[in-house]
Amino acid sequence: MAFKRSEEIRGMDLPSLIDVVFLLLIFFLVTMQFSVEASSAKRRGAKPPDIQLPRARGAEDVPSDDVLSTLLFQIQYAVKNDSSSPRVVYVLEPSGQNPITRNEALQNAKRDSMFAIFPRDFLQLKENQFKRLPACRLISDAIFNYKEEHFHRPSLDNTVEIRAEKDVEFKIINFIMQECSAYKDTIPRVIFRTLAQVKD
Amino acid sequence: MTGSIQNRGKNNRSWTMAIAGLVLVAILYLALHEILLSFLPQDNIMIPLTSIEEKIPVPPRPGVKGIIITGPVIQDLVFQVDFKQSQIKKLNWKRIEKIDPTADVKIRAKVLPTGELVFNPVTDVFSPGHSYAGSEIAKIVQTWRFTPYKHGEIRFWFNFASRGVKLTIDVHDLRRNADIPEKYFVKNGLLFYVKGLQPARVNQFGHVVIRD
Protein backbone atom coordinates (compact mmCIF):
# COMPACT_ATOMS: atom_id res chain seq x y z
CA MET A 1 0.00 0.00 0.00
CA ALA A 2 2.67 2.44 0.93
CA PHE A 3 4.58 1.25 -2.15
CA LYS A 4 1.62 2.00 -4.40
CA ARG A 5 1.17 5.47 -2.92
CA SER A 6 4.73 6.47 -3.61
CA GLU A 7 4.46 5.17 -7.18
CA GLU A 8 1.29 7.12 -7.57
CA ILE A 9 2.89 10.31 -6.35
CA ARG A 10 5.90 9.85 -8.56
CA GLY A 11 3.58 9.23 -11.55
CA MET A 12 1.72 12.47 -10.82
CA ASP A 13 4.81 14.61 -10.42
CA LEU A 14 6.32 14.17 -13.86
CA PRO A 15 3.55 15.66 -16.10
CA SER A 16 3.00 18.46 -13.61
CA LEU A 17 6.68 19.26 -13.72
CA ILE A 18 6.64 19.35 -17.51
CA ASP A 19 3.55 21.57 -17.43
CA VAL A 20 5.24 23.99 -15.10
CA VAL A 21 8.41 24.05 -17.19
CA PHE A 22 6.54 24.77 -20.40
CA LEU A 23 4.35 27.40 -18.82
CA LEU A 24 7.28 29.33 -17.45
CA LEU A 25 9.16 28.95 -20.73
CA ILE A 26 6.27 30.36 -22.72
CA PHE A 27 5.76 33.12 -20.21
CA PHE A 28 9.31 34.37 -20.44
CA LEU A 29 9.53 33.90 -24.18
CA VAL A 30 6.45 36.01 -24.70
CA THR A 31 7.49 38.68 -22.27
CA MET A 32 10.93 38.94 -23.81
CA GLN A 33 9.60 39.02 -27.38
CA PHE A 34 7.05 41.68 -26.69
CA SER A 35 9.43 43.83 -24.73
CA VAL A 36 12.11 43.58 -27.42
CA GLU A 37 9.66 44.32 -30.19
CA ALA A 38 8.13 47.27 -28.38
CA SER A 39 11.44 48.79 -27.38
CA SER A 40 13.08 48.41 -30.76
CA ALA A 41 9.95 49.63 -32.51
CA LYS A 42 9.87 52.70 -30.37
CA ARG A 43 13.51 53.31 -30.99
CA ARG A 44 13.16 53.12 -34.76
CA GLY A 45 10.06 55.25 -34.81
CA ALA A 46 8.42 52.47 -36.76
CA LYS A 47 4.78 52.06 -37.53
CA PRO A 48 2.86 48.98 -36.48
CA PRO A 49 3.21 46.38 -39.20
CA ASP A 50 -0.30 46.41 -40.55
CA ILE A 51 -0.77 50.09 -41.30
CA GLN A 52 -1.93 50.87 -44.81
CA LEU A 53 -0.33 53.69 -46.70
CA PRO A 54 -3.04 56.13 -47.65
CA ARG A 55 -4.35 55.59 -51.17
CA ALA A 56 -5.53 58.26 -53.54
CA ARG A 57 -9.12 58.19 -52.43
CA GLY A 58 -9.39 57.39 -48.77
CA ALA A 59 -7.14 59.12 -46.30
CA GLU A 60 -5.65 57.71 -43.20
CA ASP A 61 -3.90 59.74 -40.60
CA VAL A 62 -0.29 59.03 -40.04
CA PRO A 63 0.28 59.33 -36.32
CA SER A 64 2.27 62.43 -35.60
CA ASP A 65 3.46 61.17 -32.28
CA ASP A 66 5.77 58.49 -33.52
CA VAL A 67 9.41 58.93 -32.76
CA LEU A 68 11.72 60.45 -35.31
CA SER A 69 14.53 58.11 -36.15
CA THR A 70 16.41 59.86 -38.93
CA LEU A 71 16.48 63.00 -41.03
CA LEU A 72 12.99 63.61 -42.34
CA PHE A 73 11.87 65.91 -45.11
CA GLN A 74 8.22 66.72 -44.78
CA ILE A 75 6.70 68.24 -47.89
CA GLN A 76 3.24 69.64 -47.58
CA TYR A 77 0.95 72.26 -49.03
CA ALA A 78 1.38 75.81 -47.76
CA VAL A 79 -2.34 76.00 -47.19
CA LYS A 80 -3.71 72.96 -45.40
CA ASN A 81 -5.48 70.49 -47.69
CA ASP A 82 -5.15 72.83 -50.67
CA SER A 83 -3.13 71.01 -53.26
CA SER A 84 -2.95 74.06 -55.49
CA SER A 85 -0.99 76.05 -52.92
CA PRO A 86 2.78 76.15 -53.07
CA ARG A 87 4.79 73.27 -51.63
CA VAL A 88 6.68 73.75 -48.40
CA VAL A 89 9.54 71.55 -47.27
CA TYR A 90 10.29 71.19 -43.56
CA VAL A 91 13.54 69.71 -42.35
CA LEU A 92 12.91 67.55 -39.29
CA GLU A 93 15.84 66.20 -37.37
CA PRO A 94 15.94 63.93 -34.38
CA SER A 95 17.53 65.83 -31.53
CA GLY A 96 20.65 64.54 -29.82
CA GLN A 97 19.76 62.95 -26.54
CA ASN A 98 16.10 62.32 -26.02
CA PRO A 99 13.92 60.86 -28.74
CA ILE A 100 11.42 63.41 -30.00
CA THR A 101 8.21 62.86 -31.84
CA ARG A 102 7.58 64.04 -35.36
CA ASN A 103 5.23 66.71 -34.06
CA GLU A 104 7.84 68.12 -31.74
CA ALA A 105 10.41 68.09 -34.49
CA LEU A 106 7.99 69.98 -36.74
CA GLN A 107 7.59 72.68 -34.08
CA ASN A 108 11.37 72.86 -33.81
CA ALA A 109 11.69 73.25 -37.56
CA LYS A 110 9.16 76.07 -37.62
CA ARG A 111 10.87 77.80 -34.75
CA ASP A 112 14.33 77.50 -36.28
CA SER A 113 13.17 78.45 -39.78
CA MET A 114 14.24 75.07 -41.14
CA PHE A 115 11.69 75.22 -43.88
CA ALA A 116 11.31 76.76 -47.30
CA ILE A 117 8.64 77.34 -49.88
CA PHE A 118 8.92 76.28 -53.50
CA PRO A 119 7.83 78.87 -56.04
CA ARG A 120 4.70 78.10 -57.98
CA ASP A 121 6.57 77.60 -61.24
CA PHE A 122 9.24 75.26 -59.95
CA LEU A 123 8.25 72.56 -62.41
CA GLN A 124 9.21 74.71 -65.35
CA LEU A 125 12.62 75.61 -63.99
CA LYS A 126 15.69 74.14 -65.57
CA GLU A 127 17.98 71.85 -63.63
CA ASN A 128 20.53 74.42 -62.41
CA GLN A 129 17.94 77.10 -61.70
CA PHE A 130 15.99 74.60 -59.66
CA LYS A 131 19.07 73.60 -57.70
CA ARG A 132 19.71 77.19 -56.70
CA LEU A 133 16.29 77.70 -55.14
CA PRO A 134 16.50 78.40 -51.44
CA ALA A 135 14.37 75.33 -50.77
CA CYS A 136 16.79 73.07 -52.61
CA ARG A 137 19.75 74.71 -50.93
CA LEU A 138 18.11 74.00 -47.61
CA ILE A 139 17.69 70.36 -48.55
CA SER A 140 21.27 69.92 -49.75
CA ASP A 141 22.70 71.58 -46.68
CA ALA A 142 20.51 69.58 -44.37
CA ILE A 143 21.59 66.30 -45.96
CA PHE A 144 25.23 67.31 -45.88
CA ASN A 145 25.14 68.37 -42.25
CA TYR A 146 23.21 65.35 -41.13
CA LYS A 147 25.54 63.05 -42.98
CA GLU A 148 28.60 64.68 -41.47
CA GLU A 149 27.19 64.17 -38.03
CA HIS A 150 25.63 60.77 -38.25
CA PHE A 151 26.63 58.77 -41.32
CA HIS A 152 30.26 58.03 -40.88
CA ARG A 153 30.54 54.98 -43.03
CA PRO A 154 28.31 53.34 -45.63
CA SER A 155 25.63 51.26 -43.99
CA LEU A 156 22.10 50.10 -44.63
CA ASP A 157 21.12 51.99 -41.50
CA ASN A 158 21.84 55.33 -43.09
CA THR A 159 18.51 56.41 -44.38
CA VAL A 160 16.75 59.64 -45.10
CA GLU A 161 13.00 59.77 -44.87
CA ILE A 162 10.57 61.60 -47.09
CA ARG A 163 6.98 62.26 -46.16
CA ALA A 164 4.98 64.15 -48.69
CA GLU A 165 1.39 64.99 -49.41
CA LYS A 166 -0.14 62.95 -52.11
CA ASP A 167 -0.09 65.51 -54.90
CA VAL A 168 3.46 66.72 -54.40
CA GLU A 169 5.34 66.50 -57.66
CA PHE A 170 8.11 63.99 -58.08
CA LYS A 171 10.64 66.65 -59.00
CA ILE A 172 11.24 67.55 -55.36
CA ILE A 173 11.57 63.96 -54.29
CA ASN A 174 13.90 63.23 -57.16
CA PHE A 175 16.07 66.10 -56.04
CA ILE A 176 16.34 64.70 -52.54
CA MET A 177 17.31 61.30 -53.93
CA GLN A 178 19.91 62.85 -56.21
CA GLU A 179 21.43 64.71 -53.30
CA CYS A 180 21.66 61.46 -51.34
CA SER A 181 23.24 59.64 -54.25
CA ALA A 182 25.95 62.28 -54.46
CA TYR A 183 27.54 60.67 -51.43
CA LYS A 184 27.88 57.34 -53.22
CA ASP A 185 27.19 54.42 -50.90
CA THR A 186 26.93 56.40 -47.71
CA ILE A 187 23.19 56.84 -47.99
CA PRO A 188 21.92 53.77 -49.84
CA ARG A 189 18.23 54.09 -49.11
CA VAL A 190 15.49 56.64 -48.84
CA ILE A 191 12.24 55.89 -47.07
CA PHE A 192 9.02 57.06 -48.73
CA ARG A 193 5.93 57.68 -46.66
CA THR A 194 2.80 59.66 -47.34
CA LEU A 195 1.16 62.34 -45.31
CA ALA A 196 -2.59 62.39 -45.27
CA GLN A 197 -3.64 65.17 -42.97
CA VAL A 198 -1.19 67.23 -41.05
CA LYS A 199 -2.46 67.62 -37.52
CA ASP A 200 -0.66 70.54 -36.00
CA MET B 1 10.30 -5.17 5.42
CA THR B 2 7.45 -2.68 5.07
CA GLY B 3 9.49 -0.18 6.98
CA SER B 4 12.37 -0.35 4.53
CA ILE B 5 10.01 -0.04 1.57
CA GLN B 6 8.44 2.95 3.22
CA ASN B 7 11.86 4.36 3.75
CA ARG B 8 12.76 3.75 0.13
CA GLY B 9 9.45 5.35 -0.88
CA LYS B 10 10.28 8.36 1.27
CA ASN B 11 13.77 8.55 -0.20
CA ASN B 12 12.47 8.46 -3.76
CA ARG B 13 9.94 11.07 -2.88
CA SER B 14 12.50 13.40 -1.44
CA TRP B 15 14.70 12.81 -4.51
CA THR B 16 11.87 13.90 -6.80
CA MET B 17 11.14 16.92 -4.63
CA ALA B 18 14.81 17.84 -4.73
CA ILE B 19 14.94 17.69 -8.52
CA ALA B 20 11.72 19.67 -8.81
CA GLY B 21 13.12 22.23 -6.43
CA LEU B 22 16.32 22.53 -8.44
CA VAL B 23 14.41 23.04 -11.70
CA LEU B 24 12.26 25.70 -10.08
CA VAL B 25 15.30 27.46 -8.73
CA ALA B 26 16.91 27.40 -12.16
CA ILE B 27 13.82 28.85 -13.80
CA LEU B 28 13.51 31.51 -11.14
CA TYR B 29 17.13 32.48 -11.64
CA LEU B 30 16.68 32.81 -15.40
CA ALA B 31 13.57 34.89 -14.83
CA LEU B 32 15.39 37.22 -12.50
CA HIS B 33 18.20 37.50 -15.02
CA GLU B 34 15.77 38.53 -17.78
CA ILE B 35 14.08 41.08 -15.57
CA LEU B 36 17.38 42.61 -14.57
CA LEU B 37 18.47 42.66 -18.20
CA SER B 38 15.37 44.55 -19.24
CA PHE B 39 16.24 47.40 -16.89
CA LEU B 40 19.45 48.13 -18.77
CA PRO B 41 19.34 50.85 -21.47
CA GLN B 42 17.69 49.38 -24.52
CA ASP B 43 20.03 50.57 -27.19
CA ASN B 44 22.87 48.24 -27.83
CA ILE B 45 22.34 45.46 -25.37
CA MET B 46 19.24 43.95 -26.84
CA ILE B 47 19.75 43.29 -30.49
CA PRO B 48 16.25 43.30 -31.96
CA LEU B 49 15.29 40.43 -34.19
CA THR B 50 14.59 42.89 -36.97
CA SER B 51 18.30 43.55 -37.28
CA ILE B 52 18.39 40.44 -39.43
CA GLU B 53 17.41 42.76 -42.25
CA GLU B 54 20.85 44.33 -42.22
CA LYS B 55 22.31 41.19 -43.74
CA ILE B 56 20.10 41.58 -46.76
CA PRO B 57 22.21 43.23 -49.44
CA VAL B 58 21.23 46.61 -50.83
CA PRO B 59 19.18 46.07 -53.97
CA PRO B 60 20.92 46.85 -57.27
CA ARG B 61 21.29 50.52 -57.98
CA PRO B 62 19.50 51.79 -61.05
CA GLY B 63 21.60 53.64 -63.55
CA VAL B 64 20.84 57.04 -64.96
CA LYS B 65 23.06 56.63 -67.97
CA GLY B 66 21.48 53.50 -69.33
CA ILE B 67 19.78 50.23 -68.55
CA ILE B 68 20.19 46.58 -69.44
CA ILE B 69 16.91 44.70 -69.45
CA THR B 70 17.18 40.98 -68.88
CA GLY B 71 15.87 39.04 -71.79
CA PRO B 72 14.88 35.45 -72.49
CA VAL B 73 17.25 32.53 -72.04
CA ILE B 74 18.88 31.32 -75.24
CA GLN B 75 18.20 27.63 -75.44
CA ASP B 76 20.87 25.63 -77.17
CA LEU B 77 19.81 23.81 -80.30
CA VAL B 78 20.34 20.09 -80.34
CA PHE B 79 21.33 18.32 -83.52
CA GLN B 80 19.93 14.83 -83.19
CA VAL B 81 17.83 12.16 -84.83
CA ASP B 82 14.49 13.78 -85.53
CA PHE B 83 12.05 11.46 -83.82
CA LYS B 84 9.08 13.43 -85.04
CA GLN B 85 9.55 11.92 -88.48
CA SER B 86 7.46 8.80 -88.91
CA GLN B 87 9.63 6.64 -91.12
CA ILE B 88 12.60 6.33 -88.74
CA LYS B 89 13.39 2.75 -87.86
CA LYS B 90 15.24 1.49 -84.83
CA LEU B 91 18.34 -0.59 -85.28
CA ASN B 92 17.92 -3.74 -83.23
CA TRP B 93 21.38 -4.42 -81.87
CA LYS B 94 20.65 -7.75 -80.33
CA ARG B 95 19.13 -9.10 -83.47
CA ILE B 96 22.11 -8.14 -85.59
CA GLU B 97 24.43 -9.55 -82.97
CA LYS B 98 22.58 -12.84 -83.16
CA ILE B 99 22.78 -12.82 -86.93
CA ASP B 100 26.44 -11.97 -87.04
CA PRO B 101 28.27 -11.40 -83.79
CA THR B 102 31.47 -10.28 -85.48
CA ALA B 103 29.81 -7.81 -87.81
CA ASP B 104 31.98 -4.86 -88.62
CA VAL B 105 30.11 -2.31 -90.70
CA LYS B 106 31.24 1.16 -91.76
CA ILE B 107 28.87 3.58 -93.40
CA ARG B 108 29.93 6.86 -94.98
CA ALA B 109 26.95 9.14 -95.40
CA LYS B 110 26.04 12.75 -95.93
CA VAL B 111 23.66 14.88 -93.91
CA LEU B 112 21.90 17.35 -96.15
CA PRO B 113 20.96 20.81 -94.86
CA THR B 114 17.39 19.56 -94.75
CA GLY B 115 18.36 16.89 -92.25
CA GLU B 116 18.15 13.98 -94.63
CA LEU B 117 20.75 11.25 -94.52
CA VAL B 118 21.87 10.11 -97.96
CA PHE B 119 24.29 7.44 -98.97
CA ASN B 120 24.46 4.69 -101.57
CA PRO B 121 23.79 1.37 -99.82
CA VAL B 122 26.03 -0.38 -102.30
CA THR B 123 29.13 1.76 -102.50
CA ASP B 124 29.07 3.64 -99.21
CA VAL B 125 28.72 0.64 -96.93
CA PHE B 126 31.90 -1.24 -96.03
CA SER B 127 31.30 -4.58 -94.40
CA PRO B 128 33.86 -7.08 -95.76
CA GLY B 129 32.65 -10.56 -95.03
CA HIS B 130 29.53 -9.39 -93.27
CA SER B 131 27.45 -8.41 -96.23
CA TYR B 132 24.18 -9.58 -94.69
CA ALA B 133 24.67 -7.61 -91.53
CA GLY B 134 25.87 -4.69 -93.63
CA SER B 135 22.75 -4.58 -95.78
CA GLU B 136 20.48 -4.95 -92.76
CA ILE B 137 22.13 -2.06 -91.01
CA ALA B 138 22.21 0.03 -94.16
CA LYS B 139 18.49 -0.46 -94.73
CA ILE B 140 17.71 0.86 -91.28
CA VAL B 141 20.23 3.68 -91.22
CA GLN B 142 18.79 4.99 -94.47
CA THR B 143 15.56 5.83 -92.69
CA TRP B 144 17.26 8.11 -90.20
CA ARG B 145 16.59 11.85 -90.38
CA PHE B 146 18.26 14.58 -88.34
CA THR B 147 17.07 17.96 -87.17
CA PRO B 148 18.21 20.43 -89.84
CA TYR B 149 20.88 22.27 -87.86
CA LYS B 150 24.05 20.75 -89.32
CA HIS B 151 25.13 19.25 -92.57
CA GLY B 152 28.18 17.51 -93.93
CA GLU B 153 29.75 14.13 -93.96
CA ILE B 154 29.02 11.71 -91.17
CA ARG B 155 30.52 8.28 -90.65
CA PHE B 156 29.07 5.39 -88.67
CA TRP B 157 31.09 2.46 -87.52
CA PHE B 158 29.23 -0.47 -86.04
CA ASN B 159 31.71 -2.91 -84.55
CA PHE B 160 29.86 -5.62 -82.76
CA ALA B 161 32.87 -7.68 -81.78
CA SER B 162 34.82 -4.82 -80.28
CA ARG B 163 35.40 -4.58 -76.56
CA GLY B 164 34.57 -1.13 -75.34
CA VAL B 165 33.47 1.22 -78.06
CA LYS B 166 30.99 -0.58 -80.27
CA LEU B 167 29.49 2.35 -82.10
CA THR B 168 31.54 5.26 -83.28
CA ILE B 169 30.07 8.24 -85.06
CA ASP B 170 32.48 10.64 -86.67
CA VAL B 171 30.98 14.14 -86.71
CA HIS B 172 33.97 16.38 -87.15
CA ASP B 173 33.06 17.13 -90.75
CA LEU B 174 29.65 18.46 -89.86
CA ARG B 175 29.10 22.19 -90.21
CA ARG B 176 26.25 24.21 -88.82
CA ASN B 177 23.66 25.34 -91.32
CA ALA B 178 23.91 28.89 -92.59
CA ASP B 179 20.39 29.86 -91.61
CA ILE B 180 20.93 29.35 -87.91
CA PRO B 181 21.45 32.74 -86.15
CA GLU B 182 24.85 33.26 -84.58
CA LYS B 183 23.61 33.37 -81.02
CA TYR B 184 22.64 29.71 -80.86
CA PHE B 185 24.98 26.91 -79.92
CA VAL B 186 24.25 23.65 -81.69
CA LYS B 187 25.00 20.69 -79.50
CA ASN B 188 25.30 17.13 -80.71
CA GLY B 189 22.52 15.03 -79.31
CA LEU B 190 21.42 11.48 -79.90
CA LEU B 191 22.81 10.61 -83.34
CA PHE B 192 21.78 6.99 -83.53
CA TYR B 193 18.61 5.10 -82.89
CA VAL B 194 19.71 1.73 -81.66
CA LYS B 195 17.52 -0.57 -79.61
CA GLY B 196 19.16 -2.69 -77.00
CA LEU B 197 22.40 -0.76 -76.95
CA GLN B 198 23.01 1.03 -73.69
CA PRO B 199 24.56 4.44 -74.15
CA ALA B 200 27.28 3.51 -71.69
CA ARG B 201 28.55 0.89 -74.06
CA VAL B 202 29.01 3.41 -76.82
CA ASN B 203 31.16 5.92 -75.01
CA GLN B 204 31.17 7.86 -71.74
CA PHE B 205 28.83 10.56 -73.08
CA GLY B 206 26.54 8.06 -74.64
CA HIS B 207 26.30 9.70 -77.98
CA VAL B 208 29.30 10.37 -80.03
CA VAL B 209 32.94 9.48 -80.21
CA ILE B 210 34.64 12.32 -81.94
CA ARG B 211 37.68 11.39 -83.87
CA ASP B 212 40.31 13.84 -84.80
Added chain:
Amino acid sequence: MAIKFREEDRRKMELTSLIDMVFILLVFFLVTVTVVQLTVKEQKLPVPTPISEPGRAQILIQLLADGRFLWIDDQATSIVSRIMDQVEKTFGYLSPRELENKKTHQALRVLLNKNIFPGDLLESKLDRLISKANKTPSSQYFILLRVPDSVPYYHIIDIIQKLSRAKFHNISYGCVGGSIAQIRNSKNVKVVIEKDKHGRRRENLRIDF
Protein backbone atom coordinates in the same frame (compact mmCIF):
# COMPACT_ATOMS: atom_id res chain seq x y z
CA MET C 1 -11.24 -1.91 -2.98
CA ALA C 2 -9.01 0.85 -1.78
CA ILE C 3 -6.43 -0.34 -4.34
CA LYS C 4 -8.89 -0.32 -7.22
CA PHE C 5 -10.04 3.22 -6.34
CA ARG C 6 -6.47 4.44 -6.38
CA GLU C 7 -5.75 2.76 -9.70
CA GLU C 8 -8.73 4.39 -11.35
CA ASP C 9 -7.81 7.64 -9.75
CA ARG C 10 -4.30 7.32 -11.13
CA ARG C 11 -5.51 6.58 -14.63
CA LYS C 12 -7.86 9.57 -14.57
CA MET C 13 -5.04 11.71 -13.26
CA GLU C 14 -2.70 10.51 -16.03
CA LEU C 15 -5.30 11.39 -18.65
CA THR C 16 -5.79 14.88 -17.27
CA SER C 17 -2.08 15.46 -17.26
CA LEU C 18 -1.79 14.27 -20.79
CA ILE C 19 -4.56 16.59 -21.93
CA ASP C 20 -2.88 19.42 -20.07
CA MET C 21 0.36 18.68 -21.90
CA VAL C 22 -1.41 18.70 -25.24
CA PHE C 23 -3.01 22.05 -24.54
CA ILE C 24 0.24 23.50 -23.37
CA LEU C 25 2.01 22.35 -26.51
CA LEU C 26 -0.79 23.86 -28.55
CA VAL C 27 -0.49 27.18 -26.79
CA PHE C 28 3.27 27.03 -27.14
CA PHE C 29 3.14 26.64 -30.90
CA LEU C 30 0.41 29.22 -31.30
CA VAL C 31 2.48 31.73 -29.42
CA THR C 32 5.62 30.94 -31.38
CA VAL C 33 3.82 31.39 -34.68
CA THR C 34 2.24 34.68 -33.63
CA VAL C 35 5.51 35.97 -32.36
CA VAL C 36 7.22 35.10 -35.62
CA GLN C 37 4.65 37.12 -37.53
CA LEU C 38 5.12 40.13 -35.33
CA THR C 39 8.83 40.29 -35.96
CA VAL C 40 8.36 40.60 -39.73
CA LYS C 41 9.79 44.01 -40.41
CA GLU C 42 7.53 46.86 -41.21
CA GLN C 43 7.14 47.91 -44.80
CA LYS C 44 10.07 50.10 -45.58
CA LEU C 45 10.31 51.25 -49.13
CA PRO C 46 13.93 51.01 -50.14
CA VAL C 47 14.87 53.34 -52.89
CA PRO C 48 18.35 52.73 -54.23
CA THR C 49 20.23 55.79 -55.24
CA PRO C 50 21.34 56.02 -58.86
CA ILE C 51 24.90 55.57 -60.07
CA SER C 52 26.19 56.46 -63.48
CA GLU C 53 26.57 53.06 -65.08
CA PRO C 54 23.94 51.12 -66.96
CA GLY C 55 21.75 49.57 -64.35
CA ARG C 56 20.17 46.17 -64.65
CA ALA C 57 16.50 45.47 -64.42
CA GLN C 58 13.99 42.87 -65.43
CA ILE C 59 11.34 45.43 -66.23
CA LEU C 60 11.45 49.11 -67.06
CA ILE C 61 8.38 51.21 -66.37
CA GLN C 62 8.54 54.76 -67.64
CA LEU C 63 5.64 56.93 -66.56
CA LEU C 64 4.54 59.62 -68.94
CA ALA C 65 3.20 62.99 -67.90
CA ASP C 66 -0.17 62.33 -69.54
CA GLY C 67 -0.89 59.21 -67.50
CA ARG C 68 0.31 56.59 -69.97
CA PHE C 69 3.29 54.38 -69.30
CA LEU C 70 5.99 52.53 -71.16
CA TRP C 71 6.55 48.93 -70.12
CA ILE C 72 9.63 47.10 -71.34
CA ASP C 73 10.25 43.54 -70.24
CA ASP C 74 11.94 40.43 -71.59
CA GLN C 75 9.54 40.21 -74.51
CA ALA C 76 10.95 43.40 -75.94
CA THR C 77 14.25 41.74 -76.78
CA SER C 78 12.83 39.46 -79.43
CA ILE C 79 10.92 42.33 -81.04
CA VAL C 80 14.03 44.46 -81.14
CA SER C 81 16.28 41.74 -82.54
CA ARG C 82 13.77 41.04 -85.26
CA ILE C 83 13.64 44.71 -86.21
CA MET C 84 17.41 44.86 -86.23
CA ASP C 85 17.66 41.84 -88.51
CA GLN C 86 15.23 43.48 -90.90
CA VAL C 87 17.22 46.69 -90.90
CA GLU C 88 20.38 44.69 -91.49
CA LYS C 89 18.86 43.07 -94.54
CA THR C 90 17.28 46.17 -96.00
CA PHE C 91 20.02 48.68 -95.35
CA GLY C 92 23.05 46.47 -95.61
CA TYR C 93 24.73 48.97 -97.90
CA LEU C 94 25.15 51.61 -95.18
CA SER C 95 28.38 52.16 -93.30
CA PRO C 96 28.61 50.38 -89.93
CA ARG C 97 28.01 53.53 -87.91
CA GLU C 98 25.03 54.60 -89.99
CA LEU C 99 23.69 51.08 -89.73
CA GLU C 100 23.96 51.18 -85.94
CA ASN C 101 22.12 54.49 -85.85
CA LYS C 102 19.43 53.19 -88.14
CA LYS C 103 18.97 50.09 -86.02
CA THR C 104 18.73 52.14 -82.84
CA HIS C 105 16.28 54.52 -84.41
CA GLN C 106 14.01 51.80 -85.73
CA ALA C 107 14.18 49.73 -82.58
CA LEU C 108 13.20 52.68 -80.42
CA ARG C 109 10.39 53.63 -82.77
CA VAL C 110 8.88 50.16 -82.59
CA LEU C 111 9.37 49.88 -78.85
CA LEU C 112 7.69 53.17 -78.20
CA ASN C 113 4.86 52.25 -80.52
CA LYS C 114 4.12 48.84 -79.15
CA ASN C 115 4.92 49.20 -75.49
CA ILE C 116 3.16 52.36 -74.40
CA PHE C 117 -0.10 51.62 -72.66
CA PRO C 118 -2.92 53.74 -71.23
CA GLY C 119 -2.70 54.40 -67.53
CA ASP C 120 -5.58 52.20 -66.47
CA LEU C 121 -3.76 49.08 -67.66
CA LEU C 122 -0.96 49.57 -65.19
CA GLU C 123 -2.72 47.92 -62.31
CA SER C 124 -3.57 44.77 -64.24
CA LYS C 125 -0.05 44.50 -65.61
CA LEU C 126 1.38 44.80 -62.13
CA ASP C 127 -1.05 42.18 -60.88
CA ARG C 128 0.07 39.82 -63.57
CA LEU C 129 3.67 40.47 -62.72
CA ILE C 130 3.08 39.76 -59.07
CA SER C 131 1.26 36.53 -59.75
CA LYS C 132 4.14 35.46 -61.98
CA ALA C 133 6.61 36.31 -59.26
CA ASN C 134 4.55 34.40 -56.73
CA LYS C 135 4.67 31.31 -58.91
CA THR C 136 8.46 31.30 -59.08
CA PRO C 137 9.77 32.21 -55.65
CA SER C 138 13.35 31.61 -56.63
CA SER C 139 13.50 34.22 -59.37
CA GLN C 140 14.40 37.79 -58.46
CA TYR C 141 12.79 40.74 -60.17
CA PHE C 142 14.10 44.27 -60.21
CA ILE C 143 11.74 46.90 -61.51
CA LEU C 144 13.09 50.26 -62.54
CA LEU C 145 10.54 53.01 -62.29
CA ARG C 146 11.42 56.15 -64.23
CA VAL C 147 9.26 59.09 -63.31
CA PRO C 148 9.06 62.51 -64.94
CA ASP C 149 9.04 65.60 -62.77
CA SER C 150 5.36 66.36 -62.81
CA VAL C 151 3.94 63.00 -61.68
CA PRO C 152 2.28 63.30 -58.25
CA TYR C 153 3.65 61.39 -55.32
CA TYR C 154 0.67 59.16 -54.65
CA HIS C 155 1.00 57.55 -58.05
CA ILE C 156 4.45 56.30 -57.22
CA ILE C 157 3.47 55.19 -53.74
CA ASP C 158 0.60 53.17 -55.20
CA ILE C 159 2.93 51.36 -57.57
CA ILE C 160 5.59 50.70 -54.98
CA GLN C 161 3.07 49.54 -52.44
CA LYS C 162 1.62 47.11 -54.93
CA LEU C 163 5.02 45.74 -55.82
CA SER C 164 5.99 45.16 -52.23
CA ARG C 165 3.03 42.84 -51.78
CA ALA C 166 4.75 39.97 -53.55
CA LYS C 167 4.37 36.92 -51.39
CA PHE C 168 7.99 35.90 -51.35
CA HIS C 169 9.43 39.42 -51.45
CA ASN C 170 11.28 38.61 -54.63
CA ILE C 171 10.44 41.90 -56.29
CA SER C 172 12.75 44.80 -55.59
CA TYR C 173 12.37 48.20 -57.19
CA GLY C 174 14.22 51.37 -57.84
CA CYS C 175 12.94 54.81 -58.64
CA VAL C 176 14.73 57.47 -60.65
CA GLY C 177 13.73 60.69 -62.31
CA GLY C 178 13.64 60.66 -66.08
CA SER C 179 11.39 61.43 -68.98
CA ILE C 180 10.37 59.47 -72.01
CA ALA C 181 12.16 62.01 -74.15
CA GLN C 182 15.42 60.68 -72.81
CA ILE C 183 14.52 57.18 -73.93
CA ARG C 184 13.29 58.42 -77.29
CA ASN C 185 16.63 60.09 -77.85
CA SER C 186 18.73 57.19 -76.65
CA LYS C 187 22.15 57.07 -78.21
CA ASN C 188 22.37 53.35 -78.53
CA VAL C 189 20.15 50.30 -78.42
CA LYS C 190 21.82 46.91 -78.61
CA VAL C 191 21.01 43.30 -78.07
CA VAL C 192 23.79 41.77 -75.98
CA ILE C 193 24.30 38.14 -75.09
CA GLU C 194 25.37 37.67 -71.49
CA LYS C 195 25.51 34.90 -68.96
CA ASP C 196 23.16 35.25 -66.05
CA LYS C 197 24.05 34.23 -62.54
CA HIS C 198 23.11 30.62 -63.24
CA GLY C 199 25.44 30.52 -66.19
CA ARG C 200 22.68 30.48 -68.78
CA ARG C 201 23.04 32.67 -71.83
CA ARG C 202 20.46 35.38 -72.23
CA GLU C 203 19.65 37.91 -74.90
CA ASN C 204 19.61 41.19 -73.00
CA LEU C 205 18.51 44.55 -74.29
CA ARG C 206 20.84 47.43 -73.60
CA ILE C 207 19.64 51.01 -73.89
CA ASP C 208 22.03 53.91 -73.39
CA PHE C 209 20.14 57.14 -72.71
